[in-house]
Amino acid sequence: MKSYEYEAVTYDAAAYCVECLPEGVDAESDEVSPIFADAEVDAAVVCDACGATHDYMNIRRLSFPHVDEVTRALANVRKVIEGECDVRLQVYEDGAWAIRYGLSDYDQDHRGYWGASSIDADTSDEALRHTAIDLIDEAEEQYSAAS
Numbered sequence: 001m002k003s004y005e006y007e008a009v010t011y012d013a014a015a016y017c018v019e020c021l022p023e024g025v026d027a028e029s030d031e032v033s034p035i036f037a038d039a040e041v042d043a044a045v046v047c048d049a050c051g052a053t054h055d056y057m058n059i060r061r062l063s064f065p066h067v068d069e070v071t072r073a074l075a076n077v078r079k080v081i082e083g084e085c086d087v088r089l090q091v092y093e094d095g096a097w098a099i100r101y102g103l104s105d106y107d108q109d110h111r112g113y114w115g116a117s118s119i120d121a122d123t124s125d126e127a128l129r130h131t132a133i134d135l136i137d138e139a140e141e142q143y144s145a146a147s
């Protein structure tokens with residue numbers, strides 16, 4: 001699609017396919033805003049009338065933490081554990097993230113996307129980095145499957 005083309009519009013706080021606009025409302029009228037192909041949106045647009053999904057525009061992807069950041073967070077966990085310990089990466093819808101460790105029974109907050117693995121007090125820096133990559137991959141896969 002060209003950047004100025006569109007198949008969906010917003011009208012009266014709802015989204016519609018051009019063909020699904022209520023009777024008497026025209027896509028060209030002032031109250032109707034086209035969603036152009038080069039628009040940036042948070043999610044695909046669903047038509048209020050027919051339920052069709054429009055994903056021709058640029059949909060912002062959730063950004064996942066960088067492997068260096070996650071490796072650093074894991075290194076901090078490594079400092080405080082004895083023996084083997086479960087670690088989890090939690091990535092929220094807004095891109096914020098946290099490393100959880102210890103028994104998953106204690107995780108109060110289940111939102112977002114997760115990766116799970118384990119490290120121990122003797123895990124090398126390199127192995128820690130691999131763990132970080134695995135955690136990010138797993139959370140990303142969960143995100144792709146959900147969206």
Ligand SMILES: [Zn+2]
Nearest residue numbers: 017020047050
């Ligand atoms: Zn429609």
